[in-house]
Amino acid sequence: MAKLLQGRGIVVTRPRELAAALARGIEDAGGTAILFPTIAIEDAPPPAALRRLDAYDLAVFVSPTAVQKVMAQVAHWPERLPAAAIGAGSRRELERHGVREVLAPEEGADSEALLALPALARVPGKRVVIFRGGAGRPLLGDALAARGAEVEYADCYRRVPARSDPAPLLAQWRKVHAVTVSSSGGLDNFVTLVGAAAVAATPLFVPHERVAARARQHGVREAIVAGAADAMVLERLVAYFHGRA
DSSP states (O other): OOOTTTTOEEEEOSOGGGOHHHHHHHHHTTOEEEEOOSEEEEEOOOOGGGGGGGGOSEEEESSHHHHHHHHTTOSSOOTTSOEEESSHHHHHHHHHTTOOSOBOOSSOOSHHHHHTSGGGSOOTTOEEEEEESSSOOOHHHHHHHHTTOEEEEEEOEEEEEOOOOHHHHHHTGGGOOEEEOSSHHHHHHHHHHHOHHHHHTSOEEESSHHHHHHHHHTTOSOEEEOOSSHHHHHHHHHHHHTTOO
16 A cells, blocks of 8 residues: 555544554554553443343344454344344444345434434334443433334443543543544543643544534644545545645
């Protein structure tokens, strides 16, 4: 790969378990990936839904981590139970575990994109379980319930603020050219740890417009919507810095 990020220091705030691919892409493009997790993933007790998968008509996974946590506890995914994923990353993780014909949007990686699929337009009487990481946006469940589905949430992990030490990062802040964040919660904790003043003038790459809006509330002057997938974030980073001094 051309060294299009040569000399650029990019902070990656994803949970440590999910940061490797993006960090590797940044390094391959000549940049320096600075790992600074702002969200930590903790195990949760196995949800009761795993003991009665045959009771559902659809299982929705909100993230690749949700897929990993569920599949680690399921010996064999029921062939009759369709799976849906928010985004290509979760779909690929399901396929890696042998789940076929996963319902997922071709573009977008959020609840809105999944809800826009024709297959979810009419779900009266369908029993839907949503595997997630603790409390999150209620949009997906609320919308499916409004369309007539019986919705149950199954928390298979927890997302909590990481306790990263900001001192080493702040000591080399002059070498930071951009920050990538993957959620509003991660952004909030990043600002808490490093301070709003440090973040304000630094280009911030975010997955969705709603995270960009949150960034602007924190005083960030340049929030770039890059998408959620590693390849999309890397492509947007390269496009942003290409030709800049």
